[in-house]
Amino acid sequence: MASTVTATSSAFAGNNSPYMDFNDCGRKRRRRQRPNWQEFYKNGFPQEVIVIEDSASPRASPFDSTKHAASVWNGYNGGYENWTDVANGPALANGGANTQEAAATTQPFMQQTYASSLAAAAPARNSIPTAAGYRSTGMPYNGAAAATPSSTLALSTGNNLSATNAPVSSSYSTLANGMPLSPTLAVWMPMTQSMYQPPMPNATYHPEALCPRLRPRSSNSIGAALTNTAAVQPAKRKRASPPTKVERVQVPIVPDTSGLGPADFDEEDGHYKVVANTNFTSRYTILRLLGQGTFGKVVQCFDQVTKKFCAIKIIRSIPKYREASLIELRVLKTISQNDPDNENKCIQLRDYFEFRKHVCIVTDLYSWSVFDFLKSNNYIPFPAKHIQSFARQLFKSVAFLHELNLVHTDLKPENILLVSNACHAVRSPTLGFVQKILDNCDICLIDFGSATFNDEYHSSVVSTRHYRAPEIILGMGWSFPCDIWSIGCLIVELFTGQALFQTHENSEHLAMMERIIGKFDRSFVNRAARPARKMFDSKGNAMYPLSNTPRKNVKYVESLKSLEQIFAPTCMENVLLLDLLRKIFVYDPAKRITAREALWHSYFSYEIASPL
Numbered sequence: 001m002a003s004t005v006t007a008t009s010s011a012f013a014g015n016n017s018p019y020m021d022f023n024d025c026g027r028k029r030r031r032r033q034r035p036n037w038q039e040f041y042k043n044g045f046p047q048e049v050i051v052i053e054d055s056a057s058p059r060a061s062p063f064d065s066t067k068h069a070a071s072v073w074n075g076y077n078g079g080y081e082n083w084t085d086v087a088n089g090p091a092l093a094n095g096g097a098n099t100q101e102a103a104a105t106t107q108p109f110m111q112q113t114y115a116s117s118l119a120a121a122a123p124a125r126n127s128i129p130t131a132a133g134y135r136s137t138g139m140p141y142n143g144a145a146a147a148t149p150s151s152t153l154a155l156s157t158g159n160n161l162s163a164t165n166a167p168v169s170s171s172y173s174t175l176a177n178g179m180p181l182s183p184t185l186a187v188w189m190p191m192t193q194s195m196y197q198p199p200m201p202n203a204t205y206h207p208e209a210l211c212p213r214l215r216p217r218s219s220n221s222i223g224a225a226l227t228n229t230a231a232v233q234p235a236k237r238k239r240a241s242p243p244t245k246v247e248r249v250q251v252p253i254v255p256d257t258s259g260l261g262p263a264d265f266d267e268e269d270g271h272y273k274v275v276a277n278t279n280f281t282s283r284y285t286i287l288r289l290l291g292q293g294t295f296g297k298v299v300q301c302f303d304q305v306t307k308k309f310c311a312i313k314i315i316r317s318i319p320k321y322r323e324a325s326l327i328e329l330r331v332l333k334t335i336s337q338n339d340p341d342n343e344n345k346c347i348q349l350r351d352y353f354e355f356r357k358h359v360c361i362v363t364d365l366y367s368w369s370v371f372d373f374l375k376s377n378n379y380i381p382f383p384a385k386h387i388q389s390f391a392r393q394l395f396k397s398v399a400f401l402h403e404l405n406l407v408h409t410d411l412k413p414e415n416i417l418l419v420s421n422a423c424h425a426v427r428s429p430t431l432g433f434v435q436k437i438l439d440n441c442d443i444c445l446i447d448f449g450s451a452t453f454n455d456e457y458h459s460s461v462v463s464t465r466h467y468r469a470p471e472i473i474l475g476m477g478w479s480f481p482c483d484i485w486s487i488g489c490l491i492v493e494l495f496t497g498q499a500l501f502q503t504h505e506n507s508e509h510l511a512m513m514e515r516i517i518g519k520f521d522r523s524f525v526n527r528a529a530r531p532a533r534k535m536f537d538s539k540g541n542a543m544y545p546l547s548n549t550p551r552k553n554v555k556y557v558e559s560l561k562s563l564e565q566i567f568a569p570t571c572m573e574n575v576l577l578l579d580l581l582r583k584i585f586v587y588d589p590a591k592r593i594t595a596r597e598a599l600w601h602s603y604f605s606y607e608i609a610s611p612l
């Protein structure tokens with residue numbers, strides 16, 4: 001296959017966003033030297049995002065990428081209607097085989113007994129990382145314990161056994177109170193000897209007492225909700241029209257009558273020189289710079305026609321960014337055509353034109369990004385209720401995108417904008433310090449500059465490093481599931497305040513995954529591209545450290561906590577979120593949960609009480 005040099009905005013921005021430079025707010029997550037951006041604009045992309053070989057055709061992808069799009073599309077229609085005009089065609093007719101498949105994946109967890117959740121809510125004896133410790137403080141635990149004679153309590157769907165830390169034993173079939181434990185449950189929970197209590201027949205459990213912040217939506221008990229699959233099934237929706245894809249966008253040129261030349265309004269690197277309070281065409285007035293990315297600058301403007309504020313992304317006047325922006329426009333047009341009322345919270349296209357050789361994309365104006373807010377809050381994690389809200393909205397947006405056959409590829413906190421950054425300060429009752437709490441958790445997904453139609457050309461490397469899925473690192477081809485992995489990384493970041501995989505190097509990244517998620521499956525490693533296989537030893541372990549790995553990096557990797565340690569089962573919301581994350585952080589993309597399946601997960605069927 002022909003060699004090309006391609007770059008993705010996402011991968012570039014992942015190393016260090018120029019926007020952050022612009023705001024003079026370097027990110028904590030970056031442990032390495034900051035790139036020299038002047039150098040970058042002159043010489044091109046950092047090595048990390050240079051793609052040396054084209055990816056295999058997406059159709060040759062080793063997994064059934066249609067599962068994510070097609071099953072969710074069917075779910076979009078309620079999952080009950082005949083629908084043939086989708087990627088999977090006949091498979092979805094007559095009720096939707098994929099929906100059944102999705103339900104089958106979700107079912108085991110839904111069917112778990114409340115007892116197992118109760119047992120899983122026993123406290124972990126592992127040390128808890130600072131941020132997680134912060135979160136778990138104040139979560140009362142009333143001593144429910146599992147009747148397991150061993151040091152491990154096994155709750156697993158078998159979905160991700162390769163990533164777990166201990167073997168399953170069929171002997172763990174009862175829990176406290178003699179309640180049965182399904183052998184096909186969802187999570188692995190560390191369980192120490194001292195947590196063991198003999199079964200107490202006929203005892204009564206009050207689940208709400210376990211975690212007062214978790215209140216069931218209805219008067220049903222949590223246990224009933226857990227076993228009641230209907231509680232989490234999506235409501236039947238009216239039939240939607242099939243998704244339409246915009247094939248071509250013609251960008252109208254707005255003439256420039258000012259008599260100025262490019263030297264007057266362009267910077268050397270092709271970025272537009274932003275000057276506040278100047279006219280930008282006869283319709284818009286530039287008010288201020290909102291952000292700067294690889295593709296261009298985003299400015300806040302006033303629209304003289306609608307008399308509203310808006311955001312305009314002014315693409316750099318360099319051919320490759322111009323080309324890329326045409327794809328972004330196609331994606332944005334496809335989104336607005338299929339969701340004119342913006343129910344799915346993806347940025348809405350309002351206008352587009354070319355002015356002074358810059359493609360300009362006009363969208364609604366939003367507030368800070370989730371990352372900006374996190375940073376302004378000294379990286380204090382978001383409250384559990386807000387994490388749940390962000391996660392739910394994100395999965396909804398991404399399910400919608402996948403139904404449109406689109407992969408976002410660059411999901412990260414910087415690309416999730418808040419509708420409002422209004423907040424109030426609260427003193428944490430347990431830790432004593434003051435933190436900002438958002439008043440409104442509504443968000444909107446932005447930056448479709450790297451979004452890719454699943455049936456079109458795929459760059460080999462996509463996603464910002466920290467949010468990059470293993471199949472991308474291993475050169476196995478990628479599709480919808482890579483977005484799900486990114487959401488997993490994002491959720492953990494909201495929970496701890498720190499990026500999960502703080503690295504800029506492939507083998508280190510894989511070693512981190514092994515520590516946090518679990519060992520790679522040998523058969524999975526065997527499917528990796530040949531050069532990537534060299535990053536593993538004969539036993540299938542990531543080869544790390546390398547001879548030139550700095551000692552401090554090795555120490556950092558060794559200090560990483562497992563998912564189970566991060567999400568200590570001190571309350572029900574942690575138990576449920578951990579279970580969801582275990583289904584997200586599945587190495588094999590074909591077995592990873594889909595966005596629509598995630599929305600059916602029990603984690604989203606509870607109302608978590610107000611923060612703090």
Ligand SMILES: Nc1ncnc2c1ncn2[C@@H]1O[C@H](COP(=O)(O)OP(=O)(O)OP(=O)(O)O)[C@@H](O)[C@H]1O
Pocket residue numbers: 009010013017019290291292293294295296297298311313347363364365366367368369414415417446447448449
């Ligand atoms: N509609 C909007 N309202 C408010 N701010 C916005 C809006 N769109 C973008 N921004 C700000 O501008 C920044 C850059 O936007 P965007 O991510 O679309 O540009 P990009 O060049 O594609 O960036 P990247 O290099 O990350 O791909 C965002 O991080 C955000 O802070």
